[in-house]
Amino acid sequence: MQQQALTFTPPSGATPLNYLFTLPTPYAPASDQRWPLLLFLHGSGERGHDLQQLKQYGIPHLLEHVEHFPFITVAPQCPPDTDWAAHNETLIALLDGVIANYNVEPSRVYLTGLSMGGRGAWHLALLYPHRFAAMAPICGRIPDLPGFLDKIARLKALPIWVFHGAQDAVVPIANSEKLVAALQAAGGNIRFTVYPAAGHDSWTETYDNTALYDWLLQHTLSE
Numbered sequence: 001m002q003q004q005a006l007t008f009t010p011p012s013g014a015t016p017l018n019y020l021f022t023l024p025t026p027y028a029p030a031s032d033q034r035w036p037l038l039l040f041l042h043g044s045g046e047r048g049h050d051l052q053q054l055k056q057y058g059i060p061h062l063l064e065h066v067e068h069f070p071f072i073t074v075a076p077q078c079p080p081d082t083d084w085a086a087h088n089e090t091l092i093a094l095l096d097g098v099i100a101n102y103n104v105e106p107s108r109v110y111l112t113g114l115s116m117g118g119r120g121a122w123h124l125a126l127l128y129p130h131r132f133a134a135m136a137p138i139c140g141r142i143p144d145l146p147g148f149l150d151k152i153a154r155l156k157a158l159p160i161w162v163f164h165g166a167q168d169a170v171v172p173i174a175n176s177e178k179l180v181a182a183l184q185a186a187g188g189n190i191r192f193t194v195y196p197a198a199g200h201d202s203w204t205e206t207y208d209n210t211a212l213y214d215w216l217l218q219h220t221l222s223e
Contacts, residue, residue, distance in 0.1 A: 001022050001025075001063045001064075001066060001067065001068075001069060002022065003020040003021065003022050003055070003060060003063055003064070003075075004020065004021045004022070005018065005019075005020060005051045006018070006019055006020075006021050007019070008076070008090070008093075008094045008097065010089070010090045010093045010094070011093065012089065012090070012093065014087070014089065014090050015079055015082075015086075015087065015090065017076040017077065017078075017079075017087060017090055017091075017094060018049065018051055018076070018077045019051075019074055019075055019076040019077060019094065020051055020054055020055075020060050020063075020073070020074075020075040020077075021072075021073065021074055021075075021098075022063055022069065022072065022073045023035075023072055023102070024068070024069060024070055024071060024072060025067070025068055027072075027103070029102075029103065031103065032103075033103060034103050034104060034105035034108075035070075035071065035072050035102075035103055035104060035105060035108075036070065036071050036072070036104075036105055036108035036109070036110060036216070036217060037071060037072045037073075037074065037095070037098060037099065037104045037105075037108065037109045037110070038059065038071040038072070038073050038074070038109075038110045038111075038112065038216070039073075039074050039075075039076075039091070039095060039109070039110070039111050039112070040058055040059040040060070040073065040074070040075040040112055040113060040117070041076070041078075041084055041091075041111075041112070041113030041114075041116075041117030041118075041120040041121055041124075042054050042057065042058060042060075042075065042077070042078065042113070042114065042116070042117050043057065043058075043113075043114050043115035043116045043117055044083070044115060044116040046077065046078075047077070047078045047079065047080050047081075047082070048077065048079075048080055049077070049079070049080070051077055053077070054075055054077055057114065057203060057204075058075075058112075058113075058114050058117075058203055058207055059073055059075055059112070059207060060075045061207075062207050062208070070213065070217070071110070071213075072098065072102060072104060074094065074095065074098055076091065076094060078116070078120075083116055083119075083120065084113075084116065084117065084119070084120025084123065084124065085120065085123050085143065085144065085145070088123065088124050088127055088128075091124060092124075092128055092131065095109065095131070106221075107133060107220045107221040107222075108133050108217070108219075108220055108221070109131060109132055109133060109221070110132060110133055110134050110135070110136075110216045110219075111124065111125060111132045111134075111135040111136075112135065112136040112137065112138070113137060113138065113140065114138040114139060114140075114202075114203040115138070115139050115140065115141075115170070115171060115200065115203075116140075116141075117138075117140070118137040118138045118139050118140020118141070118171075119137075119140040119141045119142070119143050120140075120143075121135055121136075121137040121140060122137050122140055122142070122143050122148075122179065123143040123145060123148075125155055125158060125160075126143070126145070126148065126151060126152070126154055126155060129154050129155055129157070129158055130221070131221075132158060132221070133159070133216075133219045133220055133221040134158065134159040134160070134161070134215070134216050134218075134219040135158060135159070135160045135161075136160070136161045136162075136163065136206070136212060136215075136216065137160070137162055137163075137176075138162075138163045138164070138202055138203045138206055139163065139164050139165060139168055139170075139171050139176070139200060139202045139203070140171065140175065140176070140179075141171045141175045142175050142178060142179060149178060149179070149182045152179065152182045152183055152186060152188075153183075153186035153187075153188075155183060155186075155188060156183065156186045156187050156188040156189065157188075157189065158188075158189065159189045159190075159219045160183065160188065160189065160190045160191070161190075161191040161192075161193070161212070161215060162176050162179065162180055162190065162191065162192045162193070163176075163193045163194075163195070163202050163203070163206045164176040164177075164192075164193075164194055164195070164202055165194075165195045165197075165198030165199050165200060165201065165202035166194050166195065166196045166197070166198065167196075167197065167198060167199045168198070168199055168200045168202065169199060169200065170199075170200040171200065173194065176192065180192045193206075
């Protein structure tokens with residue numbers, strides 16, 4: 001699929017974000033058809049100013065190898081020496097801009113990310129729990145936000161599917177186990193898939209599985 005390289009400059013004057021953007025086939029601006037929107041957050045190794053780096057893994061990698069994908073996709077690039085927590089407000093402003101300018105179904109906005117992006121997805125969702133219809137964080141560390149696990153009940157209404165490799169030596173699976181356990185204790189709507197033989201790369205199998213996208217599309221944000 002064609003991935004456009006774009007730049008978003010937030011009205012707040014915060015740091016601009018470069019991003020990859022795709023429209024599904026057969027998107028038509030004049031049509032009344034509305035499309036779901038998927039926000040993807042990459043890992044730490046893809047930070048920088050070269051958007052081609054994003055195509056190594058995750059949703060941008062998938063889009064290089066498929067002809068059709070039933071989402072409008074936004075894949076921003078985190079600037080060097082920062083992480084996603086520094087750009088939460090900009091990410092929401094970016095989504096708002098896409099929703100305002102394209103045929104997006106606002107009740108079908110989804111969030112996913114891997115490694116640093118998995119942690120970023122947890123953090124962004126906690127700050128804006130009513131913006132997403134479902135979330136799929138992959139091998140994400142517990143965010144550095146103080147008391148994050150104590151605040152996780154804010155996400156109990158959000159459908160979440162967590163993925164992690166049992167042999168992950170970069171982000172130990174205990175991170176996802178603690179997040180899942182805390183949400184379960186709060187009565188959250190959560191699924192947890194563990195790949196027994198996988199290390200840190202638990203994203204390839206996840207994003208190659210069409211069941212993930214079918215699951216996302218089952219969920220609509222309540223008005």
